[in-house]
Amino acid sequence: MFYLTEEQLTHFREILEKQEATIRFKSRLTVPAEPDGCDVTEVDNALGDKVFAELADIEAAKLRISQRQYGLCSDCGCTIAEARLEAYPSAKRCTPCQRLHEQHHQ
Template identity: 50%
Template sequence: MAALKQSQIEQLTRKLKQDYQTLLREVREELDNTGDQHRIDLLNSEPGDAGDESLANALADFNVAIVDRQVQEMRDIEAALRRVGDGTYGVCIDCGDDIGFTRLQAYPTAKRCIVCQEQREKQYAQESHPKL
């Protein structure tokens, strides 16, 4: 497999930066719009009961989960941009082989080649099953 061409790295870097800006905007909007407004609206409605409070808490938890996922994606992008900077972008962290351009187009923050990623997923899938 051939290493990435400079034009491919530039294309992927632009995509990473665009994705980062999109996520940053989404996080800001989520934080601006969320607050406790949903919870306050539900708790102030009459008559209130434990179900309303439970729904308000669930909405708050859901919003936190969304922001958490977005922030993790931003961290992954930052790490990919650091790999671009140090010249290791597109190189599998497990085996050292090149990560294919088509894989990076689909998943620009990929740290592993498809073979190593599949092996990792199989390993962790087996570890997640409880043993008696």
């Protein structure tokens, strides 16, 4: 079965680590410096959840790299297209399965 090479795994690990650093940096920047009396708690929570979910996805992708499971679709087990991984390195499904998944969750 075709699988990613060590070079490709290293390449994607680097992308994921850069993404992780960017998200951590941005999430620090978005913390309001001077609260002006309006209630920002809800916004903060929503943002925090999103950041948390993104970091969790990246963490899971890095774990899959170390387990040599990275790039395999979690639904059908086929290899995810490299172009898709380039665009979305924390992808855990191939394009057809992701479409199905989104259809079922709308």
